[in-house]
Structures are given as C-alpha cells and as structure tokens.
Amino acid sequence: MYQYDTHDQALVDQRVAQFRDQVDRRLAGELTEDQFKPLRLMNGLYLQLHAYMLRVAIPYGTLSAPQMRVLAHIARRYDRGYGHFTTRQNIQYNWIRLADAPDILADLATVGMHAIQTSGNCIRNVTADPWAGVAADEVEDPRITAEILRQWSTLHPEFSFLPRKFKIAVTGAASDRAAIKVHDIGLRLHRAEDGAIGYEVLVGGGLGRTPVIGKTIRAFVPRQDLLSYLEAILRVYNLHGRRDNIYKARIKILVDALGIDVFRQQVEAEWATVREGALALPDDVVAAIAAHFAPPAHEAGAGSVADAIEAAPDPALARWIRANVAPHKVPGYGIVNVSLKATDQPPGDATASQMDLLADLADRFSLGEIRVTREQNLVLPHVRLADLPALWAALDAAGLGTPNIGLISDIIACPGLDYCALANARSIPLAQALTRRFADMDRAQEVGELHVNISGCINACAHHHVGHIGILGVDRRGEELYQVTLGGRADTDATLGTVVGPAVSAERAVDLIAGFVETYLAIRHPGERFIDTVARVGTAPFKETFHAAA
Amino acid sequence: MPLLEDGRSVADPWIAGTDGQPVPDTGPVLVPLERLRAENAALTARGAPLGVALPNDAEVSDLIALLDGDVNRLDLITLTLPAFKDGRAYSQARQLRETHGYRGRLRAVGEVLRDQLAFLARCGVDAVEIDHPDAEALWRAAVGEIDAVYQPTGDGRTPIPALRRHISPARREDAA
Numbered sequence: 001m002y003q004y005d006t007h008d009q010a011l012v013d014q015r016v017a018q019f020r021d022q023v024d025r026r027l028a029g030e031l032t033e034d035q036f037k038p039l040r041l042m043n044g045l046y047l048q049l050h051a052y053m054l055r056v057a058i059p060y061g062t063l064s065a066p067q068m069r070v071l072a073h074i075a076r077r078y079d080r081g082y083g084h085f086t087t088r089q090n091i092q093y094n095w096i097r098l099a100d101a102p103d104i105l106a107d108l109a110t111v112g113m114h115a116i117q118t119s120g121n122c123i124r125n126v127t128a129d130p131w132a133g134v135a136a137d138e139v140e141d142p143r144i145t146a147e148i149l150r151q152w153s154t155l156h157p158e159f160s161f162l163p164r165k166f167k168i169a170v171t172g173a174a175s176d177r178a179a180i181k182v183h184d185i186g187l188r189l190h191r192a193e194d195g196a197i198g199y200e201v202l203v204g205g206g207l208g209r210t211p212v213i214g215k216t217i218r219a220f221v222p223r224q225d226l227l228s229y230l231e232a233i234l235r236v237y238n239l240h241g242r243r244d245n246i247y248k249a250r251i252k253i254l255v256d257a258l259g260i261d262v263f264r265q266q267v268e269a270e271w272a273t274v275r276e277g278a279l280a281l282p283d284d285v286v287a288a289i290a291a292h293f294a295p296p297a298h299e300a301g302a303g304s305v306a307d308a309i310e311a312a313p314d315p316a317l318a319r320w321i322r323a324n325v326a327p328h329k330v331p332g333y334g335i336v337n338v339s340l341k342a343t344d345q346p347p348g349d350a351t352a353s354q355m356d357l358l359a360d361l362a363d364r365f366s367l368g369e370i371r372v373t374r375e376q377n378l379v380l381p382h383v384r385l386a387d388l389p390a391l392w393a394a395l396d397a398a399g400l401g402t403p404n405i406g407l408i409s410d411i412i413a414c415p416g417l418d419y420c421a422l423a424n425a426r427s428i429p430l431a432q433a434l435t436r437r438f439a440d441m442d443r444a445q446e447v448g449e450l451h452v453n454i455s456g457c458i459n460a461c462a463h464h465h466v467g468h469i470g471i472l473g474v475d476r477r478g479e480e481l482y483q484v485t486l487g488g489r490a491d492t493d494a495t496l497g498t499v500v501g502p503a504v505s506a507e508r509a510v511d512l513i514a515g516f517v518e519t520y521l522a523i524r525h526p527g528e529r530f531i532d533t534v535a536r537v538g539t540a541p542f543k544e545t546f547h548a549a550a
Numbered sequence: 551m552p553l554l555e556d557g558r559s560v561a562d563p564w565i566a567g568t569d570g571q572p573v574p575d576t577g578p579v580l581v582p583l584e585r586l587r588a589e590n591a592a593l594t595a596r597g598a599p600l601g602v603a604l605p606n607d608a609e610v611s612d613l614i615a616l617l618d619g620d621v622n623r624l625d626l627i628t629l630t631l632p633a634f635k636d637g638r639a640y641s642q643a644r645q646l647r648e649t650h651g652y653r654g655r656l657r658a659v660g661e662v663l664r665d666q667l668a669f670l671a672r673c674g675v676d677a678v679e680i681d682h683p684d685a686e687a688l689w690r691a692a693v694g695e696i697d698a699v700y701q702p703t704g705d706g707r708t709p710i711p712a713l714r715r716h717i718s719p720a721r722r723e724d725a726a
Contacts, residue, residue: 010697158640159640
C-alpha cells in the first residue's frame with residue numbers, strides 16, 4: 001500500500017492548517033457563507049438538510065487497518081456512531097459540526113488521509129478496480145496509476161476551478177469493475193504489441209441528468225505521456241466547457257457538442273505543446289510508486305474457492321463463500337467481499353464497531369488491507385482459504401456475513417431525501433423494503449446476479465442508469481414516486497437502461513421488481529443472467545409485468 | 551483597487567485605453583483585445599509600453615496571431631476572473647507563460663480572493679488587483695500556506711516527484 005513520505009505528509013498537514021484558518025474566518029464572520037462555500041467544498045464539506053456532511057477521500061478505495069480505525073473513531077467521536085461508504089469509494093459522515101471539521105481533518109492526517117477534492121469543481125478522488133492487485137485478470141495493478149494521478153491532481157493550480165466536477169476511474173483488468181465508461185475520463189491499462197504499458201483513454205462518459213457512455217479518444221497513450229495527455233484534455237475542457245448552465249457544464253456536453261473527432265483534434269493540438277515538457281513520467285518515478293504496491297508476502301498455499309465451498313462444513317458457510325468470495329491470483333487465497341447490505345441496513349452504512357472489527361479482521365486475516373467498492377461494500381483482499389470459516393464466523397456475529405454480493409438485495413443507494421438537500425425522494429426506505437422482500441438468500445442465489453440501483457434524484461449518485469434494474473426518485477406534486485429502468489450495466493459492456501412504464505409509489509416499486517424477477521425466472525434460458533435475458537428479449541415482457549401489477 | 555506586483559503594493563502606471571477615447575502619445579496604455587485588433591499598427595507604432603486586456607473567452611492563440619507570433623511586444627496582459635469559480639484564466643496564464651514564452655506582467659483582475667492567490671502564482675500570474683486593507687500581508691500569508699507542490703508549472707518550483715528523484719535510494723527508504 002502507498003505510504004506517505006515526508007512531502008506528502010507536509011502537504012496534508014499544511015492543508016489542515018489552511019482549512020482550520022478558513023473555518024476560523026467563517027466562524028468569526030470574516031467570510032460570508034457565499035465566500036466560504038467554495039472553500040469548504042474544496043475540502044468535502046457540504047451543508048445538507050440537517051447538518052454538515054463531510055466526505056473523506058479513500059484514494060482508489062484502498063484502506064489500511066489503522067486508517068479504518070481512525071474512520072471508526074471519527075464516526076464515534078464526531079458523528080452518531082456510523083459512516084456511509086459511497087459509490088465513489090469514499091466515506092461520508094452525515095452529522096458533522098462545522099467547528100469540529102478541522103479536528104477531524106487533523107485526525108485523518110495522522111494516518112495519511114484527507115478530504116481534499118472530494119467535492120467542488122475539480123478533479124475528484126480517483127477511483128479504481130476494488131480488486132486491484134489481487135484479481136487474476138489484471139495487466140497491472142491500477143493503483144500505481146491512480147496514485148500517480150492522485151498526486152498530479154492534488155491542489156492542481158490550473159484545474160481547481162473547472163466548469164464542473166471531474167471524475168477519473170482506472171482499471172487494469174480485462175473485466176471492468178471500475179465503471180470506466182461512465183466517468184469523465186476512463187483509463188484502461190493495456191499493453192502495446194511491443195509489450196509497453198499504456199492506456200486506452202475514454203472521455204465524456206457520465207450519468208446524472210444526461211447519461212452518456214464514454215468514447216475512446218485515444219486507443220493507446222504510452223505511460224510516460226499519461227499526465228501530459230490528461231493535462232491537454234483538462235485544459236481544452238477548462239477553456240471551452242460551458243459555464244453558463246450548471247446542467248450543461250460536464251465534459252460530456254462539450255464532447256457531444258464538438259463531436260469526438262473535433263474534440264480529439266483540439267486535445268492533440270494542446271498535447272503537442274505540453275508533451276515534451278516536465279510532465280513526462282520517467283520510469284524510475286513510476287517504479288518508486290509501483291514499489292509501494294508490490295504484492296505482500298503470501299504464504300505458500302493451494303486450493304481454489306471451489307474447493308473451499310466443497311470443504312465447508314456448514315451449508316450457510318458454503319452459501320456465503322459462493323456469493324462473497326472471488327478467486328485470488330495467488331493459489332490458496334481468496335478475495336472476500338463483505339456485504340454492507342444486511343436486511344434492513346441502509347446500503348453502505350457501517351457502524352463504528354463494525355469498522356473497528358473489520359480493521360482487526362484485516363490484521364488477522366487480510367495482511368492489514370481493506371478495500372471499498374463502487375457497490376458500497378468492503379473487501380478483505382488477501383484471505384487464506386483455510387481462514388474462511390473463522391473469518392465468516394466473526395463477520396456473521398457482527399451482522400457482516402450477509403451472503404448477497406451481486407445479488408438482488410446488494411442494492412446501491414444514495415442517501416436520498418433522508419439526508420440530501422438535492423433529493424426528490426427517499427432512497428434508503430425503499431432499499432430497506434427491498435432487502436426485506438428479498439431476504440431469502442437461497443432464493444436470491446437462485447435468481448443470480450442482479451444489480452438494483454436507487455437514486456433519490458436525477459443527479460444519479462447511485463448510478464441508476466447503469467443498474468440492471470434502475471430506480472429514480474421523482475417528486476410529482478409533493479408525492480415521492482419512483483421511475484424504473486431496465487437493462488443498464490456499468491461493466492465492460494456498459495449500457496444505459498430503458499425506462500419502463502410510468503413512475504410508481506415505493507410500495508408498487510417493490511411489487512414491480514418482484515414481478516420482474518418472476519418474469520425473468522419464467523423466461524430465462526439455462527445459465528442466463530437477468531441482464532442477459534433483458535438483452536435477449538428487450539423490455540416488452542417486463543412491461544406486461546408492469547401492466548399486470550397495475 | 552490596490553495593485554500587487556510580485557506581492558508588493560505598487561501604484562498603477564497603466565492608462566486604460568478604452569474604446570472611443572484617443573490613446574495618449576506617451577506612457578503605458580492598456581487596451582481591450584478588440585482595440586488591438588482594430589488599431590494594431592498604430593498602437594505598435596506608438597513606441598511606448600502596450601498592454602492588452604484579454605477576455606476570458608478569448609483564444610490565446612488569436613492574441614498571438616495578432617502580435618505576429620511575438621507576445622513579448624506586450625508589457626502587460628490582464629486576465630479576468632469574473633467570479634471566483636470561473637477558472638479559465640488559469641489555463642490562459644499557463645498558455646501565455648509556458649507555451650508562448652510571455653515574459654511581461656500578467657495581472658489578474660476581477661473577483662480575486664485570497665484563496666486563489668497561490669494557484670494564480672503557480673500559473674504565472676505575477677500581479678493582482680485585490681480588495682483588501684493589507685493586501686501585501688494577505689498575499690504573503692496566502693502564497694505561503696502550502697509550500698509543497700506536486701505539479702511542474704512554469705513557476706520554477708521543484709515539484710515533489712522531482713524532489714524525490716534527487717534523494718538517494720537509501721534516503722528514500724527512510725522517507726517512506
């Protein structure tokens with residue numbers, strides 16, 4: 001894992017002092033709320049419906065055990081005993097006092113963490129494949145690239161006042177678990193014919209009000225040119241992106257208005273002016289960062305996840321392994337996904353005690369490492385298969401053993417109208433109702449992979465457009481209603497879902513989804529996932545479900 | 551409005567050559583981009599310092615073309631920050647300094663607040679109009695708040711990745 005050196009630490013410490021001064025000036029009345037707002041947003045501090053919300057950056061979703069303990073401490077000391085893991089691999093605290101914010105940042109800085117650029121119109125925290133470094137299908141650990149980008153984008157003097165926020169995701173694997181096609185920039189690591197590492201660069205993807213699948217702007221950018229190429233893209237966007245309308249300000253609108261070919265020409269012209277400059281990445285700089293992500297010392301072992309399922313003495317353990325444990329690239333190890341989607345649990349929430357427990361379990365069973373996923377779950381990436389029974393028992397006792405990863409109750413949801421000032425409808429109660437309806441885990445495994453995403457408004461924080469079943473909260477004359485889409489996906493074959501029928505009440509939405517599942521089970525071909533069935537038959541059979549439910 | 555150059559409060563000798571008013575024969579004159587376009591030859595022939603106010607939606611390359619490629623015919627370029635959150639001037643500044651080698655004064659005007667000063671300086675802006683009773687102290691405090699930087703820009707500061715390369719592998723171990 002990346003360890004801060006004295007330079008990284010000095011910068012973060014100074015940023016804490018700077019923000020403390022900004023908060024002091026606000027509390028003393030020297031700054032108006034209007035003047036303070038862009039400053040606090042540069043540090044992840046939002047004013048929500050009931051309190052300030054602080055979003056803490058978890059770069060590329062990787063945490064050490066000591067970092068997780070500090071997150072637990074913050075939940076306990078400054079919040080109401082819990083935190084909310086987000087679809088951007090960050091954590092949010094929903095009940096923060098402004099006066100406490102500088103102390104929280106100081107606590108974070110003790111373990112090399114911060115809230116820099118978790119909001120505002122800047123380059124946001126860079127996200128990556130949560131199975132980075134452990135997945136079997138990887139060209140290279142994408143965290144090396146993500147850390148290089150973290151440093152380059154931190155307090156970038158030119159790109160801190162962009163037209164709108166800017167999100168970058170990186171994958172190093174054949175199978176995209178970082179949703180790179182729905183980011184402002186998506187990077188896919190791959191090798192040229194001569195074996196050199198470089199990137200396919202996608203641009204202009206995004207969700208929100210105007211969902212767009214990103215387009216390839218360059219099939220291969222050599223690694224040494226990555227930063228100069230990104231700087232060229234950002235500069236064209238900074239100069240030409242729309243600033244007259246907040247809803248038209250993302251890079252996807254600019255790319256769409258110009259067309260990808262004209263946009264590419266502008267980027268290439270700008271790139272020509274910076275490519276040979278100081279941004280070139282020397283091999284030794286990359287190697288020094290890569291050394292931080294060298295694989296930890298695994299014990300020699302044997303066996304596969306399938307063997308572990310076979311050997312499980314308890315059917316409940318076997319069921320959990322089947323759903324939650326993925327193959328690790330080292331024999332004898334597994335990637336353990338810890339569900340934060342127990343029945344009735346607000347998706348992505350974890351209590352301080354659960355966070356402390358996960359830190360301890362990471363130390364005991366996962367070489368001290370934890371990951372946060374886009375699906376709002378956690379990962380213990382390095383678990384010996386022989387340790388699975390002991391780990392499962394400990395997780396299960398703490399409400400963290402739900403065997404539903406990738407299944408219907410593994411719902412992605414935003415905080416919604418329970419917390420968020422932008423929301424039109426509540427997300428959490430609907431998610432909870434769905435977890436109750438689909439609490440039978442044997443049946444959920446029979447239904448198979450099915451992603452349900454619930455956003456409380458059109459800003460799409462829960463990525464509803466790319467849910468197999470997407471749910472969007474809308475406000476119709478004061479009534480909270482939910483519009484349903486089908487067939488979206490965020491993986492390598494990213495697709496936007498299709499709206500099915502008019503918006504319905506929360507209660508009807510639960511019935512409707514149950515009906516969709518029945519329809520799917522009735523018409524699926526053997527081995528066909530829900531998303532494959534929708535791709536094969538379209539939405540028509542599901543629309544009939546809709547009418548039958550009405 | 552107080553004017554700082556390199557962090558020092560100075561009197562502003564520049565005369566605004568706004569449209570419609572005759573340009574004085576001597577002394578430094580700051581004209582809008584459109585006036586440069588219209589009276590390019592006459593303004594150049596004056597033989598006195600010339601400055602241009604560059605709107606934030608203008609292309610730097612257009613300005614360079616108007617100057618026949620020689621941006622250093624100008625002694626002052628002003629960049630506009632119409633609102634705190636409008637960051638186009640930062641890119642214009644780096645294009646002028648780093649792409650086109652501009653060496654004259656680069657002044658930020660408009661809604662310039664303390665918390666932009668360090669970023670502006672990094673992009674090559676060396677003069678600001680800022681509304682504050684003790685502008686010099688404000689500038690010193692703001693640009694000194696964070697003294698480590700990750701990005702190479704034209705300001706000549708050594709970014710952290712370059713600092714790391716200058717220490718030996720053994721020291722690097724210690725630092726980690």
